Amino acid sequence: MRFTKLNIIVLIGLFAIIGVITTQVLTLSRAYRFEKKEVGEKIHFALQDVVDKIYRDNKNELPNTTPIKKVSEDYYVVNVNDVFEAEILEYYLKAEFQKVKLDMDYEYAIYDCASDEMMYGQYIAAGGKAAAGKARCANCFTKREGLVYYFAIRFPNLRYNYITSLQQYWIYTGVLFLVLVIYVYSVLLLLKQKKYTELQKDFINNMTHEFKTPLSSILIASNYAARQEAIENNPRLNKYLQIIIQQSNKLNQHIERILNVAKSDANLQSLEKKDIDIIETLSLVRENALLKHEKAAISISSDKESYRIRADEFHVYNIIYNIVENAIKYGADQPSVDISVKQTVKGLQLLFTDNGPGIPDAHIDYVFDKFYRVPRQNKKEVEGFGIGLFYVKKICELHGWKIGIKNNERSTGLAIAIAIPKNNIV
Missing domain, CATH: 3.30.565.10 (Histidine kinase-like ATPase, C-terminal domain)
Incomplete structure (x- = not known):
């Protein structure tokens, strides 16, 4: 590709936009990781406070190791190691999640020793209200070997909450991608128009030069004929010949004007x-x-x-x-x-x-x-x-x-x- 001034400007603009979009994507990635870390810490701190209160109610000492086990990104198992009531657990969960401003849906289940099964508790919507109409996932809670008194908690919309919390970043990224698409489309139109313009200039130049050759011959022949004695002595023929010369000169002026405009467009013309x-x-x-x-x-x-x-x-x-x-x-x-x-x-x-x-x-x-x-x-x-x-x-x-x-x-x-x-x- 020939590197003209236009091509260089287009490439610089393209690299600049790609650079800005790359920076925005990296920023979005860092913001996503930071959001995941922050939400994970909030969940851990809230669950730790719930465990502390249950241990305090049962007048037991807290274990040396953390009772909270993160099974997956949206699933936690908490070992209480003593009996507790489901109503008290739900109350503590609502209070502690509200304290850390963790506004998202969650559901919990409690292990029942008698049936040796996970007993589904409640689906709590964002804001701390029970949502009876929500789709429950009782089968999502599985038993943990080696634990007796524990509960499990799941956050079904955690990944969606990550995305919605970064709404501003997504909007900026989308706008930048839209700018890139518009820029590329505009450049393609510009290059296409430039190609058509160059073809038009070539056509005008070729057309005018092809016209000038026969026109020059007509003028030479007409001027020579006008000086002949037979033409000068015949008023009608002389009049018609003058019309030919006059219209040929007029056409020649039009051709010269078109050539001047074509040269001016191509910046080939320098002012003296x-x-x-x-x-x-x-x-x-x-x-x-x-x-x-x-x-x-x-x-x-x-x-x-x-x-x-x-x-x-x-x-x-x-x-x-x-x-x-x-x-x-x-x-x-x-x-x-x-x-x-x-x-x-x-x-x-x-x-x-x-x-x-x-x-x-x-x-x-x-x-x-x-x-x-x-x-x-x-x-x-x-x-x-x-x-x-x-x-x-x-x-x-x-x-x-x-x-x-x-x-x-x-x-x-x-x-x-x-x-x-x-x-x-x-």
């Missing part, structure tokens, strides 16, 4: 910044636009005769011409474009306003998206590829400028504002 006069650039755009659109009216207003900024002259000219040409193409029958340049607190603002129909509010937020075209009626002859304003915004972002668009509130048309920060002003 230098000091330029933005007023001169605006004037040049106005002159060239008026040559192509004779009916248009373009005005430039500025509070200074000259504003010098540091920018890429080629791309700045392109984005300004693109904005002006869009205003003319989609404008009124007598298109008018007003360009104002003024200094603000944060830098310099270029404001382009026109007298066109504007853009519906449902579409205005998407005009800078690639390939997005605003639905228009009776304007199919001027529809483009939906990359003009995307290119404008891309170049502004590469310069560190901000661009915004909105419908004029007091009149028809659009207002496009480009904010140039102070550090770009010379």
